[in-house]
Amino acid sequence: DTEVTQTPKHLVMGMTNKKSLKCEQHMGHRAMYWYKQKAKKPPELMFVYSYEKLSINESVPSRFSPECPNSSLLNLHLHALQPEDSALYLCASSQWGSTGNTIYFGEGSWLTVV
Amino acid sequence: EDQVTQSPEALRLQEGESSSLNCSYTVSGLRGLFWYRQDPGKGPEFLFTLYSAGEEKEKERLKATLTKKESFLHITAPKPEDSATYLCAVQEGGGGSNYKLTFGKGTLLTVNP
Numbered sequence: 001d002t003e004v005t006q007t008p009k010h011l012v013m014g015m016t017n018k019k020s021l022k023c024e025q026h027m028g029h030r031a032m033y034w035y036k037q038k039a040k041k042p043p044e045l046m047f048v049y050s051y052e053k054l055s056i057n058e059s060v061p062s063r064f065s066p067e068c069p070n071s072s073l074l075n076l077h078l079h080a081l082q083p084e085d086s087a088l089y090l091c092a093s094s095q096w097g098s099t100g101n102t103i104y105f106g107e108g109s110w111l112t113v114v
Numbered sequence: 115e116d117q118v119t120q121s122p123e124a125l126r127l128q129e130g131e132s133s134s135l136n137c138s139y140t141v142s143g144l145r146g147l148f149w150y151r152q153d154p155g156k157g158p159e160f161l162f163t164l165y166s167a168g169e170e171k172e173k174e175r176l177k178a179t180l181t182k183k184e185s186f187l188h189i190t191a192p193k194p195e196d197s198a199t200y201l202c203a204v205q206e207g208g209g210g211s212n213y214k215l216t217f218g219k220g221t222l223l224t225v226n227p
Contacts, residue, residue: 004157042201042217043158056214090157101205102148103215105157 003027004106006091012112015081021109023074023091031055032074033103034066035090043090043105049074050096081113117141120202120218127225130191135221137202138184145205147185148215149178152199161187161200192225199223 004025013019025032031050035043048056049068063085065077074091088108094101121136139147146165150158162171164180171178175196177188187200199222203215 006157042203042219043215045214048214088155088157092157101146102160102163104160105150108155108157110155 004091004093004104006089006106006109008109009107010110010112012114013078013081014114015083017081018077018079020078021076021089021091021111023076023106024072025074025091025093025104025106026072027093027104028071029093029104030071030096031094031101032068033090033092033094034064034074034076035092035105037088037090037108047076078111081111083113086112117216118202118204118218120200120221122221123219124222125224127189127192127223129193129225129227132188132190132192134189135187135200135202135223136184137187137218139202139204140183141204141206141216143206147180148203148205149185149187150201150203152201152220158201189223192223194225194227197223197225 007022033048034046036046037043045058046060047066052068063080067075088110090108091106092103094103117140119138127133146163148163149161151161152158162178167180167182169180175190179186199220201220202218
């Protein structure tokens with residue numbers, strides 16, 4: 001069983017709504033990630049946080065706003081999304097170090113924008 | 115040009131029919147190569163991490179191997195519950211790249227009873 005927990009599992013929102021996706025991990029990892037996955041495609045990196053600071057933003061539109069309140073929690077705030085933003089949003093975590101770090105994924109949050 | 119290429123795109127096996135999935139990569143300074151299993155509608159489940167050529171890891175019916183250019187995921191006597199998409203991903207060395215996975219497009223494995 002994954003130790004990265006995501007809520008909600010499913011979310012339907014209108015284009016004018018504001019909603020948030022939440023993620024929690026208790027593995028003591030200091031790197032946390034948001035990925036986006038469209039049907040029949042591999043996951044695409046959106047953001048990386050290390051030690052609660054944003055390290056990588058893969059040129060994601062500002063309608064997606066990440067937040068890392070502490071080392072165990074990661075949020076993704078959603079506002080004014082488009083239907084093409086409908087996808088599976090995956091949270092992940094890993095250790096933070098100089099060697100290759102195994103990244104563990106949560107079950108994902110299915111987002112539908114109507 | 116894709117940095118990570120998986121083949122075949124889809125593979126259909128009979129239960130008990132062993133086979134291999136391939137992942138070839140062209141990144142320099144490999145930090146790690148990862149195999150994940152993904153069931154429909156779920157997040158990728160970690161299987162193996164390989165760090166250097168010659169390394170092998172096993173878990174139940176799965177065995178992963180690594181050379182300087184490719185990795186194989188060998189499936190021995192598969193069962194229907196092994197049906198899933200298998201994703202290969204690599205991490206390059208240097209700075210923030212340590213934390214970025216480059217995924218292949220995956221191999222959809224179907225095992226018929």
